[in-house]
Each structure stands twice: as structure tokens, then as C-alpha cells.
Amino acid sequence: MPHRSSPDKLQAWLDELSAAAQADLEARNQARDEALNKSRELIRLCSSAIRAGHRDSWNEANDLLTQAEGVGREMQALLAPFPDLFYAGYTQDALKELVEARITLALISDSALPALDALGVPYDTCLNGVCEAASELRRRCLDVMRQGAMDEAERLLAAMDAAYEVLMSFSYPDAITGGLRHRVDQLRGVLERTRGDLTNSVQMQRLLRALEDADARV
Numbered sequence: 001m002p003h004r005s006s007p008d009k010l011q012a013w014l015d016e017l018s019a020a021a022q023a024d025l026e027a028r029n030q031a032r033d034e035a036l037n038k039s040r041e042l043i044r045l046c047s048s049a050i051r052a053g054h055r056d057s058w059n060e061a062n063d064l065l066t067q068a069e070g071v072g073r074e075m076q077a078l079l080a081p082f083p084d085l086f087y088a089g090y091t092q093d094a095l096k097e098l099v100e101a102r103i104t105l106a107l108i109s110d111s112a113l114p115a116l117d118a119l120g121v122p123y124d125t126c127l128n129g130v131c132e133a134a135s136e137l138r139r140r141c142l143d144v145m146r147q148g149a150m151d152e153a154e155r156l157l158a159a160m161d162a163a164y165e166v167l168m169s170f171s172y173p174d175a176i177t178g179g180l181r182h183r184v185d186q187l188r189g190v191l192e193r194t195r196g197d198l199t200n201s202v203q204m205q206r207l208l209r210a211l212e213d214a215d216a217r218v
Helices: 007-054 058-079 089-108 123-146 150-167 180-217
Strands: none
Touching: 007 058, 007 089, 007 123, 058 089, 089 123, 089 150, 123 150, 123 180, 150 180
């Protein structure tokens, strides 16, 4: 007959399980709470950095981005022992915002893009961040168009086009790409509206120049 565990042995085993589970879950819960706070801080810093870049306040933008990168590293280090928490939605959303801020600021300032290994985020998160950065360029396009800087608007539109062409080639399920397809669909609409706005603005400038030339001849 199989040996039966005594009630005392069962209780000892359950006590050991309870202590181990309590320690593990307490550590995971503490890491989750800290990561949530850092993800909120990271999103705030990234949003502020992008706004500063749109205002051409580059010292402020770069300082905020440096702070955001530090918080991102802290969050990743905190969650290194807990891969399931690292891939939780709120964590990847915050890291996506960090990619968006890095790429947006690089593109609107026409400066070097970060090296891929320096981004330090999963590729699906990186792709989603690039997609949102491309959409963010619409605001900059409109700003420079109002200033009459059509060449700069053309450069930004070309960057949006390039991002869209690459991103639309990823046809994997949303469970694999973190919802990339939906964001790319949104980017297509943003891109077409921006292209239409730029086309209308260029045509208006040509019309004004033609009227000015006609007035000069008269």
C-alpha cells in the first residue's frame, strides 16, 4: 500500500508552501506597484519632451528625454526577475511612449536616429512606437506649413510615408504585434490628411505667387 502522509507532514508541507508563495507574491506585487508608478512617470516625461520639441525648446526636450530614459532603465531593471510583468500592457505602453519620444524628437530636429540596440525594447513595442511617432509628425507638418516652410513639411511627410510603407508590411496577428495593425490603419488616415493639407498649402502658395506676379506686371 502507498505510504500515507501524516497530518503533521501535510501541515508542514502546506506551511512551507504558504511561506514561499507569500514571499514570491509579495515581491511580485511590490514590483508591480513600483512599475506602475514608473510607467506613469515615464509616459508623463515622454509627453512633456515631445511638447517641448514642438516648441523648439530643445534643451528642455533633451533634458526630459534623458530623465525618461533613466526611468525606463529603472523600470526594466525592476522587472527583470518577473518577465510576465515586464510584458504586461502598462509596461509596454510606457516603453512604446519612450520609443515615440526618441523617434519624434530625432525626426523633427532632423538629427540621428537611435541605434536599434540602444532602444532596448521588444521589437513589437518598437514598431508601435515608430507608428505613433509617424502620426505625431502631422502636428509638426502643420506648424511648419503655417510658417511657409514647405520644404521642411515635405521632408516630414516623406518620413511619415517611409514609416508607413515599412509598418504596413507587418501582417502578423495583433496578439504578436501588440495591436500594430490598428495603429497602422490610423496612421494611414493621418498620412492622407497631412498629404492633402500640404498639397492645398502648396497650391495656395503657387496661386499667391501667380497673383503677385500678375500685379507686378500690371
